[in-house]
Amino acid sequence: MAVKQFLHSKDLKALALSLPGALFIIFFLFIPLATIVVYSFWRTESYTMIADWNLNNYLTILTTKTYLTFLFRSLSMSLAVSFISLIYSWPVAYYIAKYGGRYRLILTMLTAAPFFTGxxxxxxAMQQILGPIGVVNMFLSNIGLKPLHLLMYSHYATGLGLIYLWIPFMVLAIYLSLLTFDFKLLDAAMINGASPLRAFWEVTLPLNWIGTCIGLALVFIPTFAATITPKFLGGVNGALYGNILAHQFGSTGTWALGSAMGVLMFTISSLFVFIVFKTVNLNRSGYTGKIAGE
Amino acid sequence: MASINHQASALKTGQVVLLVLLYIFLYFPLLFITYDSFVHNIIWPFPPEWTLEWYQKLLGMSDFHAGLKNSFYIGLFTAIPATLFSTAAVIGLLKYRTRWRGGMILLYISPLFVPGLLIGISTLMFNANVMGMSGKLISAIIANTTEDIAFSFLVILAQLVRYDWRMDEAAMVFGATPAQVFWEVTLPTIWPAILGAFLVSFILAFNNLEISYYNLGAIPTLPTIAWGSLRHGIKPELFALATVINMLVFSAIAGLFFLIQTGMVRFGYRGE
Structure with missing residues (x-):
């Protein structure tokens, strides 16, 4: 009985300390998100929301070719940016975690620091590097070469800009996963005859796949919602799905349509995260259900 | 065996090259606009004609001071609740093990998986149509707080998983009240983590554009001013602004690094 009471009070203390922030998140993030789900089924007339339940907003998005083009463009962009960040970040994070020694922390913070400058x-800054008057093309034309049209207000420039913005998240996620990885397991695999490639494929990658998936989600989600990067690096035809979504909340005042676009964005992002996490095989991921340090 | 060693060292060299290239990729643009902010000829700035005119223009911009003040308020009043909520939550969840722990941790980090654009538009719709308050500093502060609770939660969690809660129990055994335990045992050990979370939240809210933009209406902040002038083409004063902000951010991070280094040395060790 006494034990039971003790457990009960432990639960109570944990709740008392963690509930305020949880309620704050629920009330000021989840409920607003739920409101746009509701509004996506309403309609807007001269800047007011009218509770006239219908599916027209979704039908508009799914039958307008322009919107679908933007959606498809954003999806391919996010997949490409996440994939390239993943491929690039692995060797970098691996090097820092394995050979960083006492410089590990500073090496990691150096990759994360630019994220905080906004x-x-x-x-x-990227615009000063790419683009027709960016330093790369100005340099090329100064030494008498042709400028790279690829970098002038194109989807490639947007993609490079997005990798620039979000690759720190990927490096950080893989690095944090590798921190808890026991590199001796690799030696064990290789002593037993596995080639380095096979050891990586069958030991290192599966054991760090959850961290990698978190990295993929953290790159994919903001890339899919990008508005600023395509606007300033993508040029006249560079707009992505996020731009037309944001546009609905500007002067047009078509909030209901914008809400539906937001709901669709959230659904696709969640679907991506769901599919990625489906690839996690808990039996091979080293998952013990415990937090490190317990 | 020799060839495997050879392969391994080639692989290692390749990794170093990729790491160095990543640093160049991340820092060259930032360093280049810092350089640009000090030269007169920004389009092709070689050879440089040094000048401080962009800094003077920045100071002369009409809403620069209002923007700085508003950004500072958003940073400060987001960082305070975000840090308080997340510190309490991490302590509660790590010190007292409960069956809701996993779910609670998921809830606390869930804002990381909602893009800023969606936080911005959904809080705009909610504040404007349900709460009847839009275009206020407080709306931007609340919306930023939801996201920054998640970031500061992660920062504190990452540090506190190493904390040895038996120290608290020991203090209790010797008759300390819960308040005494917190102020005299827990806080002196974990304050670098809390300060780190505060700085991270402050910087993120201070620099935030997407969440704040939709909630602020016509109220200027530094990022919205920068956004406004960028739309009318590159303005060199922005390079000056970027340089000032980068300097502040990097000195804060350097300080944070120093604290983590010294703070980690003290973790779990309370030698007299």
């Missing part, structure tokens, strides 16, 4: 200023 999206807008980083895109501004």
């Amino acid at each position: 999206i807008l200023l980083r895109v501004t």
Whole structure:
């Protein structure tokens, strides 16, 4: 009985300390998100929401070719950016975790630090590098070469800008996963005759796949919602799905349609995260159900 | 065996090259606009004609001071509740093990998986149509707080998983009240983590554009001013602004690094 009471009070203490923030998130993030789900079934007339339940907003998105083109473009962009970040980040994070020694922390913080200077200023900086008057093309034309049209207000420029913005998340997620990885397991695999490639494929990657999936989600989601990067690096035809979504909340005032676009964005992002996490095989991921340090 | 060693060292060299290239990729643009902010000829700035005119223009911009003040308020009043909520939650969840722990941790980090654009538009719709308050500093502060609770939760969690809660129990055994345990045992050990979370939340809210933009209406902040002037083509004053913000951010991170280094040394060790 006494034990039971003790457990009960432990639960109570944990709740008392963690509930305020949880309620804050539920009330000020989840409920607003639920409101746009509701609004996506309403309609807007001269800047007011009218509770006239219908599916027209979704039908509009799914039957308008322009919207579908933007959606498809954003999806391919996000997949490409996530995949390239994944391929690039693995060797980098691996090197820091395995050979970083006492410089591990500083090496990791150096990859994460640019994230804190803000999206807008980083895109501004990227604009000075790419683009027709960016330093790369100015340099090429100064030494008498042709400028690279590829980098001038194109989807490639947007993609490079998005990798620039979000690759720190991928490096960080893989690095944090590798921190708890026991590199001796690799030696064990190789002593037993596995080639380095096979050891990586069958030991390192599965054991760090959850961290990698978190990295994929953290790159895919903001890329899919990108508005600033395509606007400043993509040029006239560079708009992505996020831009037309944001546009609905600007001067047009078509909030209900914009809400439906938002719901669709959230659904597709969640679907991506769901599919990615479906590939996690808990039996091979080293998952013990415990937090490190217990 | 020799060829495997050879392969391994080639692989290692390749990794170093990729790491160095990543640093160049991440820092060259930032360093280049810092350089740009000090030269007169920004389009092709070689050879440089040094000048401080962009900094003077920045100071002369009409809403620069209002923007700085508003950004500072958003940073501060987001960081305070975000840090308080997440510190309490991490302590509660790590110190007292409960069956809701996993779910609670998921809830706390879930804002990371909602893009800023969606937080921005959904809080705009909610505040404007349900709460009847839009275009206020407080709406931007609340919306930023939801996202930054998640970031500061992660920062504190990452540090506190190493904390040895038996120290608290030991203090209790010797008759300390829960408040005494917190102020005299827990806090002196974990404060670097809390300060780190505060700085991270402050910087993120201070620099936030997407969440704040939709909630602020016509109220200027530094990122919305930068956004406004960028739309009318590149303005060199922005390079000056970017340089000032980068300097602040990097000195804060350098300080944070120093604290983590010294703080980690003290983790779990309370030698007299």
